[in-house]
Amino acid sequence: MALLEIRNVTRRFGDFTAVDNVSISIEAGEFFTLLGPSGCGKTTLLRMIAGFDLPDAGQILLDGKDMVGTPPEKRPIHTVFQSYALFPHMTVADNIAFPLKMAGTTPDEIKSRVREALDDVRLSNFGNRFPQELSGGQKQRVAFARGLVNRPRLLLLDEPLGALDAKLREEMQIELINLQKERGVTFVFITHAQNEALALSHRIAVMNQGKVEQLDEPSRIYGFPKNRFVADFIGKISIMNAQVLEAAPSHLTLSVAELGEVTAPSKEGIKVGDAGVLAIRPEQVRISHHAEEVELKNHFIGKVRGFLYVGDVTTYIVELPNGARIEALLPNSAPGRAKFFEAGDPVAVSWRHDAGTFLND
């Protein structure tokens, strides 16, 4: 049995449907992420799991038991809030002790558990500090410790890394993965940052306009987006209009207007004549100087329109003869830019026959 089962949950606010018939089941020990743009319904869903809000339709079951009518304090579910929500009038130790006190734990045990929790988040000497005397990262760690100390069945995390700067965020991501592994507590994580979701999760549900667009492992979400929204939302991707010419079990042959034939990996449920887009990731596209027509599949001549040098990699934007733009990523393995293409240079772009995905409209 799944630990948490969300069954056909719908939540409306007036005319607006925030969560639209969502069903998800989350297994014990999983690091599960709800990913989507703001307003996609992920926070509403989280609030319903925590018990701050109730579904208009559908059920939320924990260990097979319907949670409706169970107030937040009676649910073995804790939340790490985006703003951390530490109690400003209590010390760090008292903050962490709070859930234990509410659960009626003995004072001796509270003491040792709080000590343990502080050690776990490397704040052993900060027990007597007040939250306002801590840095953002430290507050964050206190919030994690407080959420985990009473060993909840489920820990909900509402964009907990949103307020941290990039470098600290990366450190906290690693810390979060370790914390989850060590404790074996099931995490339901909310974020709008796709790279964070990919880095942290066992599985991701990509949400948009109250619906789950795709639910899968990170590599499948990134590599095999189910539709245009997911392809566009997760990572960078170039998109070209295409039509299916041949649907073989091994591959698809697509026709791209004013460009010619393109080979793409085969996919279930695609028929000859289907219209849609070919989506291809920048790192799958190779770029080279040999700007001459050769009889190769997925090999085209174009012109460099511009580039973005960001240190580790350079992204080139190449315009193809049909006017479509395709991005190609080049790692900078030597100091400076690995290869120098300038705007206006004629170049060849190519990609493997099994790269890219066809998404029908």
Added chain:
Amino acid sequence: MRRSNIWLWSAAALAYAFLYIPLIIVVVYSFNDSKLNAEWVGFTLSWYVALFNNQEMLIAARNSLIIAVSASFLATILGTMAGLAIHRYKLKFLPLLVFTPVAMPEILLGVALLLFFLQVLNLTLGMISIIIAHTTFCIGFVAIIVRARLQGMDESIFEAARDLGASPWQTFRLITLPLIMPAVVAGALMSFTLSIDDFVITFFTKGVGEPILPIQIYTMIKIAVTPEVNAISTLLMLLTLTMIIIAAKLDSGVLRREAK
């Protein structure tokens, strides 16, 4: 100093002089060894001694203290509840209902309460009616202060408490109340100062019996502005000032700590 600054400073000085010189005169003449508020003769504490021997004045002071303490106590409880309710339930009419008595002209409130006590409640005017009247106009002030403090707070703190296992009552007792306490105390002190020197509403609702301090002072002035009046005014000023300073310190001080 630049030219515009000189004008600015002079204007400010004049404004403050206008506000504070009358008060200073009262304080100074309360120590003046003369029956007339005309010229400085010499320092004396005799007016204060006379004041503390004035039986009627002492009773009036005692009555006023009883009223102020009771009214501010009641207004603090009710006002805190109102502030919490206004903050939590986003109802449009509720703030209007609670804050209107604050904006209402006192004379109107006085007349309205008088009619209400006499014709609806059939109450004999006295200490009880004054306490009810003062509580009425103090609730709004407490509610405003408490709500202002709640508005500056992160709502998820209260949700976090529930989330971590606290019942609604535990959340109030362990989280909400300690966090709004500075505002509650500030509201109580504010109510006390408003109650102890209120004249208009007290005048309408006091009836004939007990002497009340502001009314008593007024009665004395009707005869003459004696140094004794200056003395009681000085004491009253001191009490009010202390309360206001404590209230201001409490509320803004804690806010500053949070902003850090």
